Amino acid sequence: MSNHLNKLRLSPQQLAIANEKRLARQAKKLNQQGNTEDANRNPQHLARPWVSLFKPMDAEAYVVKVMTWNILAQCLVRSDLFPTSGKARKAGEREGLIHSELVASNADILCLQEVDRLDRLLPVLENAGYSHSYAAGPAKPHGCLVAFKRDTLRKINEKVIQYDNAEIRRDATGVSPEARIASTHRTKNIGFLVALESVGSKRMGYIVATTHLFWHPASDLKWFRQAGILLRETISWRESISLQDWPCIIAGDFNFSPEDPAYSLLVGDPLSVEQKHRLDASRVVHVSIDPTVLATTKMEPEEEGEQTDPDRVIRNSRVAKAADGLLSDPELLKLFPCSLRSAYDEGQRAARALTPLGDMATFSDRTSFPVERLGAYEPMWTSYTHFWQSTLDYIFFLDSRRSKTEVTGYLRPHYLKDVALGLPQLHVCGSDHFSLCAQLSTLSSCPGQDEQLRTEIHEKNCTSDSL
Numbered sequence: 001m002s003n004h005l006n007k008l009r010l011s012p013q014q015l016a017i018a019n020e021k022r023l024a025r026q027a028k029k030l031n032q033q034g035n036t037e038d039a040n041r042n043p044q045h046l047a048r049p050w051v052s053l054f055k056p057m058d059a060e061a062y063v064v065k066v067m068t069w070n071i072l073a074q075c076l077v078r079s080d081l082f083p084t085s086g087k088a089r090k091a092g093e094r095e096g097l098i099h100s101e102l103v104a105s106n107a108d109i110l111c112l113q114e115v116d117r118l119d120r121l122l123p124v125l126e127n128a129g130y131s132h133s134y135a136a137g138p139a140k141p142h143g144c145l146v147a148f149k150r151d152t153l154r155k156i157n158e159k160v161i162q163y164d165n166a167e168i169r170r171d172a173t174g175v176s177p178e179a180r181i182a183s184t185h186r187t188k189n190i191g192f193l194v195a196l197e198s199v200g201s202k203r204m205g206y207i208v209a210t211t212h213l214f215w216h217p218a219s220d221l222k223w224f225r226q227a228g229i230l231l232r233e234t235i236s237w238r239e240s241i242s243l244q245d246w247p248c249i250i251a252g253d254f255n256f257s258p259e260d261p262a263y264s265l266l267v268g269d270p271l272s273v274e275q276k277h278r279l280d281a282s283r284v285v286h287v288s289i290d291p292t293v294l295a296t297t298k299m300e301p302e303e304e305g306e307q308t309d310p311d312r313v314i315r316n317s318r319v320a321k322a323a324d325g326l327l328s329d330p331e332l333l334k335l336f337p338c339s340l341r342s343a344y345d346e347g348q349r350a351a352r353a354l355t356p357l358g359d360m361a362t363f364s365d366r367t368s369f370p371v372e373r374l375g376a377y378e379p380m381w382t383s384y385t386h387f388w389q390s391t392l393d394y395i396f397f398l399d400s401r402r403s404k405t406e407v408t409g410y411l412r413p414h415y416l417k418d419v420a421l422g423l424p425q426l427h428v429c430g431s432d433h434f435s436l437c438a439q440l441s442t443l444s445s446c447p448g449q450d451e452q453l454r455t456e457i458h459e460k461n462c463t464s465d466s467l
Contacts, residue, residue: 044097045104046414046428048414053350053409066109066249067109068394068437069110071098071433075141094431097428098121125147131150135160137162138162139188144210151199153196153198164189165181167180191209191226204444207234208248212255213226215255227254227266228265245400248400259275261275265333267340267345269374293317341397341398342394343407343440361416363391384414392433393433403443405443411437414429419434
C-alpha cells in the first residue's frame with residue numbers, strides 16, 4: 001500500500017523517468033542473459049575435446065570439475081608485448097572469448113588469476129549460476145577469483161595470504177623481523193583460500209586455494225618461498241577451521257615449469273644438483289627489501305662474454321648476506337611437509353598408457369626432462385605468446401586422511417598449430433594462458449571405517465618425517 005501511495009505522489013515527469021529506468025534495468029538483464037546463452041550456443045573460442053579416463057571409482061564418490069585460468073588482466077595488455085594478437089588485444093574482443101570459454105567449461109569450481117574489469121565478468125558468472133569470492137594484493141589492479149556453482153557448493157570461509165608479510169620463522173627467537181619473513185623481494189602477490197561445502201552434505205567439501213606467484217626467470221628462491229607458504233598455510237588453515245577431513249585443491253599460475261625446484265618440492269621429488277645450484281644463484285636481496293641497493297645494481301650472467309639478456313639477470317639487487325636471514329636448503333624443505341599430486345601429470349600419464357600412439361603433447365616431449373620424474377606429463381605449454389612460451393599453470397590436489405581422489409578426465413591442452421601465432425588470438429583464446437580443466441572423483445570414508453585407506457593416503461601424501 002505504501003509503495004502505491006508513493007507512486008500516486010509522483011509527478012507525471014517523475015513517473016516517466018522511473019519507468020525509463022525500470023525498462024533499462026530489464027533490457028540490461030535480458031542482454032546479460034542473452035550473452036550467456038549466446039556463449040553456450042556460438043562459442044567464440046576454439047573448443048577443445050574432453051578426455052575421459054574412466055568412470056568414478058564408486059557410486060558414492062563426489063565428482064567435481066575444476067578449472068584454473070590466468071585470464072590476462074586488460075591493464076597488462078600492450079601492443080609491444082603481444083604484437084601478433086591484433087584485435088584480440090582489445091577488451092571488447094577478448095572479453096567475448098574469455099566469457100564464452102568460462103561458460104562453456106561448465107566447471108563446478110573456477111580458479112581465476114589476473115582478474116580485472118569485474119563489472120563485465122561478474123554478470124556473466126552470475127547468469128551462468130556461479131557465486132564468487134575475490135581478493136587482490138595491496139594496490140594491485142587485478143587479483144584472484146574463486147567462483148563456484150551455487151546450486152551444488154557454498155562458501156563457509158575464506159582467507160587471504162599476503163606473501164610479503166608471511167613469517168617463515170614464526171617460532172624463532174632472537175631474530176630480526178626481516179629474518180622472520182626471509183624474503184628476497186616485495187611483490188604484492190597473494191594466495192587466496194576458500195572453503196567450499198557441498199550443498200546437502202556437511203560431510204563433504206574442498207579447501208580451494210588459488211594463486212598467481214611472482215614471475216622472474218631467475219627467482220627460484222622467491223617461487224620456492226611463496227609456494228611453500230601457500231602449501232603450509234593451506235594445510236594449517238584447514239586444521240584451524242576443523243575441516244581436516246576435506247581434501248585440498250591448489251590451482252593457479254605458479255610461474256615455474258616442471259623442471260624448476262619449486263615444482264619438484266611441491267610434488268615430493270628430490271632436488272637435483274642443478275636445481276640446488278639454481279637456488280643458490282637466486283639468493284639475492286632486491287631494492288624493495290633493502291632501499292640502499294643502487295638502482296643500477298644487477299646480477300650479471302654467469303658466462304663471460306655472454307650478451308646481457310634481461311630475462312637472465314636480477315636487476316636492482318645484491319648478493320644476500322648472512323644477516324639477511326634468507327632460508328637455507330634444510331629450512332626450505334620444511335616448508336613442504338606434504339606432497340601434492342597434479343591432475344594433468346597424472347591424467348596425461350594415464351591417457352598415454354591407455355593410448356600410446358595418441359596425439360598427446362607433454363612437457364617431456366619438448367625437453368630433456370626424464371619421463372619418470374613427476375611433471376613430465378604436464379602439458380607441453382600452458383602459456384604461448386609471440387615472445388615467450390612455457391608451462392606455468394597447474395591443478396594440484398591433496399587428499400586428507402579420510403579421502404581418496406582420482407583424476408577421471410581433463411580438457412585437452414591446445415595444439416601448437418592452433419596457438420603458433422601467439423596468444424591471445426581471435427577465435428582461439430582470449431588470454432596468453434591456456435585454461436586447464438580436470439575432473440576429480442573423491443571417495444570419503446566414514447569415521448571408524450576403512451583404516452587402511454586413511455593410512456595409505458597419509459603415507460602417500462605426507463613425507464614430513466623423511467624431510
